[in-house]
Amino acid sequence: MNEQTRIAPNNLEAFWMPFSANRQFKQAPRMFVAAKDMHYTTSDGRQVLDGTAGLWCVNAGHCRPKITEAIQRQAAELDYAPAFQMGHPKAFELASRLATIAPEGLDHVFFTNSGSESVETALKIALAYHRAKGDGARFRLIGRERGYHGVNFGGISVGGIVGNRKMFGTLLTGVDHMRHTHDPERNPYSKGETEHGVDLAEDLVRIATLHDPSTIAAVIVEPVAGSTGVLPPPKGYLKRLREICDQHGILLIFDEVITGYGRMGTAFAADYFGVTPDIMITAKGLTNGVIPMGAVFASGKIHDAFMSGPEHLIEFAHGYTYSGNPIAAAAGLATMETYLEEGLFERAKALEPVWADAIHSLKGTRHVIDIRTIGLIGAIELEPMKGEPTKRAFAAFVKAFEEGLLIRTTGDIIALSPPLMVSEDQIGEVVETLRRILQTLE
């Protein structure tokens, strides 16, 4: 290696950025170099208010001391322990801690490194559970249109976002999809669960009848679909899915990667809606986004079905080198402590009506055609530019960044999900910045 290659120039070319317009970015890079609490600092020294908790993950706010210190301490004490056939105390402690805040009955935790890995893990647990019980005929997985379950093959197979699927061949077989629940004509400008659409849960009956219910292993849904533009469920919809699953021996999987850890003002969306799944997928807010980690929760019934056969044999042939990594586990424990000490879930709950009123005050603003809020989540749907879908929302994203606000866009929808420490003044700032920007957009 010569001197020139060792001291690499800060060239933007080598890094192939994920889910990004690489060429556009590299012409006018948007770089963060620091963060604290509710703000990022840009490379040109500006403060940017975080309207999205990073990518729906920094629920406690940025660079929180307890989490930072826990990571530093753990890195110096035990950096890595093999994840297979060996253990370390913090992974067990975190799993126990998580089981205490999980909906009742979801008392076993399998660690992964991301939402996508948690999805694959949950689907595999569901399939293997039926096999372990001697019911291997249950091989089908049912997802939903507009669902987002990460980017791995299982997740894009049960997911329902065409753009994320169309380039990648045949995907998993034995998958079917229910219709999505987005119906802005019947549910315009909604706060909380929508009024109309409980009937859409009957899609599961239709699909089960078509394939024979005894061939279906599991149904997977996001309690609130996030990445596809914030689609709250219709009133009674999730309860009805639960009933249908119970009736036919189908497992219900909730993907709570964005709704988990306080985003809804409750620990999980399962608590918010009063519906408990058999398997619950989480990641993001588990470590406040600081270190990659995911956790899949399973009921005792599911876990125990695997615990048979000779005791020296591995019961579930699945896991990752970094499952329950010590530094991630330390971050997870410190994150849970921060949530608890600062009462952040309760804070989100108290803010929900304030948030909803503030975001809905944008009704009537130029380009706005629908608004949806639930928990500390908001979506502002814009009228697409003629013949150029997504362009207007992307312009809003760039302009907001220039004006000191981080938002997220998906299609022509602006999605908002601030850290749970957001103040009422900062909510006002988010709304007024957006109001100003939308007036000026083409």
Ligand SMILES: Cc1ncc(COP(=O)(O)O)c(C=O)c1O
């Ligand atoms: C509902 C849902 N599932 C899965 C994922 C994938 O998570 P990750 O990007 O950590 O793989 C996401 C990410 O946004 C998500 O929103």
